[in-house]
Amino acid sequence: MGAILSVDSLTTSLHNGVAIVDGISFGIEQGETFALLGESGCGKSMTALSLLRLLPDGVVHAGGTARLDGVDLFGLRERDMREVRGGIAAMIFQEPALSLNPVLTVGQQIAEVLELHGGKNAAISQLPSNPSRPPLVRGGSCNSSPDKGRAGEGLILQRCIELLDQVGIPDAARRVTEYPFQLSGGMKQRVMIAMALAGQPKLLIADEPTTALDVTIQAQVLQLLRDTQEASGMALLLITHDLGVVAEMAHRVGVMYAGQIVEQASRAQLFAEPLHPYTQKLFAALPDAARRGQPLAAIPGSVPPPGSITQGCRFAPRCDKAWALCSEQTPGWTEVGEGQGVRCHLYSERGVGSKAREKIPSPPAPLPQAGEGSAVVRERGVQSSLLQVKDLQVHFPIRKGILQRVVGQVKAVDGVSLEIAQGRTLALVGESGCGKTTLGKALLQLIAPTAGSVQLAGHELTGLAAGELRTRRAAMQMVFQDPYASLNPKMRVAEILEEGMATLNIGGGSTARQAQLDTLLDQVGLARATKWRYPHEFSGGQRQRIAIARALAVSPQLLICDEPTSALDVSVQAQILNLLKSLQQELNLSYLFITHNLAVVEYLAHEVCVMYLGRIVERGTAEEVLRAPKHPYTQALLSAVPRIDGTGRERIRLEGDLPSPADPPPGCHFAPRCAQASDRCRAGYPPATDCSATHVVHCHLF
């Protein structure tokens, strides 16, 4: 069986000739999923856009061919290409919220695709008087006469509902008339998939289809893609940075680095034995429980900008296996085995020969991080708790009407209690919208809590006057999610770092402070000279280091880390996690780690709290919660995470989405989505049950 899509040395470059996608070749067969894996800036999305000829201004197709179902994509006229887009080849995008038109109903948007690409569609061709259309000609004849138009519209509506049903949207007949804002993120992505399926494509390009979604929703969407593929036999080009998603979805994988495919293999081959040093590093950089206590194998540096490396292997500057040849000669494509190939001198004939002659530096052992005394974390005994939170509530009033009367409360945080001991890490886990970030800000008193108490080192923080609060602020700081939004672009690094010190009167005079800044930059692994530069000159990982240094500048005891690595690539995430870990050991810091990434939790956390709709449903040590989860929600959450080794795992599928915190379900909040819910669950909120001295769960099952 021939490939549906075959791409041959596709090159896409900027107008100045710098190649963003540099001679990549691959093929996808019918019913096959091909995953393009790589970090951001590697040219994955550009590859997809090149295939559909949707390149942004300033980027042009510079060479190579792509044949889709026997049609040469780059030989088509633009009007014929319009037939291909959405017809033979459809695409779904990363951000479902931005890919639907907010002023059109879901049905109208799907109908648009059906009208344009419904030529092959059985429902429309049933129309007796519908003239048969030649392929690749836009069919607008549905509306040529009012009768046919109306009949066509009815059929189109019917087909819309079918499609929505097919992608698992409940009550499709009602949803078809709704607007995108009435749907949740997962629903929107389903609608996007329905739109893509409307043209009955032979190739579906999915560009990070689940990156913006929660793990439970991600599992739903991935399952849907698999089911659809099975039913229709279409080929799927999946673009992702997530090895877990690749492991679950792909049949074959192409690993991209700096515009080139550096390794291509079947999933089994790749996960059994990654060949290219970059792929190996990607695996090694993944945090998980097995690597607890060891530093992660972070890849130093970041992906080079396109065009910056013209000679030699593009990965050589970051590769610990590189030798002289790597920076002199560009490695060619080497076929290693059945369907497996790699672009690396380690496997090429010339490379092997040259390597034998040269004395190869032995791959250095993972560099011990600063302050990383032993490989094993010194497990400290439970000390007196640094932060104590009791029944913390943050409610936002909902106001309506002319008089702005309060008609309800959004219970973003609803009675949360937790404790963090000195030098320990507490991970707060939950889906987006469950109130994690609000809790973090309420602890810092950035949002005034409605009720409850927050005690830091024995001092009550709630209800303090601004002046008193300021004296306590130094003890607790925050590291934010988005390194691009957390640094003022108009201030230099030194000014950013100094701001907290100046406000809290820490660190003496300005000369003493400058010395401290140098120490801080050393601590977070940045050159001292960087303090005179502006944030826009730094990469995401470096910015996050600056943000950490800013928090550390006032020597806090507790750092609240709000998803500090979710905006970063895997290799950079590993750098930041290593940094956080070594800082904890060096400075005996406590962390409240807010995240949805359970792998990071396994790697870093001592204790875990699982949050659902403003309340903590399960609390315990990392071992207890992650190895033996009690609450059905925790179980579902854990099973939804795609694992790189995960085969034959029992998967608990969660139906639906997180309910609104303005109108929580009666009884146990999780009951409507819980497979094991009984009448008791719907009647009252379950009290705390102690499973062990440290493990507490809120569930009627226990």
Next chain:
Amino acid sequence: MNFTPVILWSDALVFLLLAACLAGAWYIRQHEHLLLPWRRVAQNATALVSLLVLALFLVVGLLDTLHYRAALPERNGGATVYSPEVLSVFDKLVEPLRVQTEKTYSAPLALTLYAKESTSDAQGRVLRDYPRLKFGGAHLADEAQRDGDVAWRGFKGALAGLLAGLLVVLAGAWLLLPSPASGRGIEGEGSQSKQKKREGSLCSTPLSPTLSRLRERGLPLRALLIATLIIATLIGITFNLATAYHVLGTDKVGQDVLYLSLKSIRTGLIIGTVTTLVTLPLALLLGIAAGYLRGWVDDVIQYVYTVLSSIPSVLLIAAAVLMMQVTIETHPHWFDTAASRADLRLVFLCLILGMTSWTGLCRLLRGETLKLRELEYIQAAQAFGVSSFRILTRHIVPNVMHIILIALVMDFSGLVLAEAVLSYVGVGVDPSTISFGTMINAARLEMGREPMVWWALAAAFGFMLALVLAANLFADAVRDAFDPRLNRTEANA
């Protein structure tokens, strides 16, 4: 000393504004990230050419701002007596234009008045003919010589202008070229060779390294060069013709229309710039306070600007101007010259325009601040307990500065046009102040005459168009240079 300097209110404000601009420019030069967008402006050919045009207008306006009163020959008990007429340096420079007034209308470059008059010759016969002008083309004996003379003078003027333009370009090259070299720590070549190289570029021979460095910085030298030469030629022609003719004709009382148009520039510029002095503090302070503090502060400020912007601004301005007019007329002893009285009225017009036009910018700033205050660096500052005032000044203001700048350059042209409209309606500047609005107002009747007097309106139209178009094109370029969305794609590409 045979003159005494006079600083009118509007002059003081212009000097203040000028000082602020210079200080701002100096500050920007010290900060790389502030300089960056301006570099992008400098790489835009349209922006540079329109800036050149604007600069010419600005020079005229500034020269017209240096006021003085000349000493009179009479002495009053030892003390020098100064003329009650307030003149400007510009008036002095173009004195012939100012003082060579005809009897009434004459067409551009005409030798005679526009209407026939009855004159009696030596024999006592009454003739009806077009009388010759007192100054325009007075050197010509025969009217038939006019066309040749105009062409010849125009040609000479063009040549002289072109030469002057070349000199300016050379001087500019001299001044401009060493700066990038020293700025980059590279030893520049001798200025003599530089000059030669610069000349070389005029005939597009290979460029010197210094020049190519300028090229690297992306300055559109060719566009600037061509524009300079064209403008210099035009000025040369006008200048040479103006010594002998009324290039744009004369108005009802025989004043040179070219002179009136040039004098109008200052009024337009003052309305366009001084108004922002009033607008800016109000809009900035109220806008970011409303956006950052929210709550009742936001409510109050929003109510104020919503109410203000729902009153028809022409009515509001008319009421304020009429009240002010009455006040001025009942207190004539406040003013020692007519000019200072007219000037006060101009300043008040700026004030009133400013009071009614801050709402748009204020709304923009409030919106931007609402967006900024949710950003994480603001929250990080709040987590340090940084005071609201410091957050506003260190975090918010620098990050809304680009909006202010864009709004100011965009508003400038709108204000110049607003002055014209208000003066046309009759609630604008003092009738004795020369402005585009008063010129247009006068032209209303002239257009109804038969034969039509078209040149005053055409001149006002042309000058205002050049000024506003240049300002608009420049504002566009500034907006593009400061637009983060446009420049992000540029950075990626």
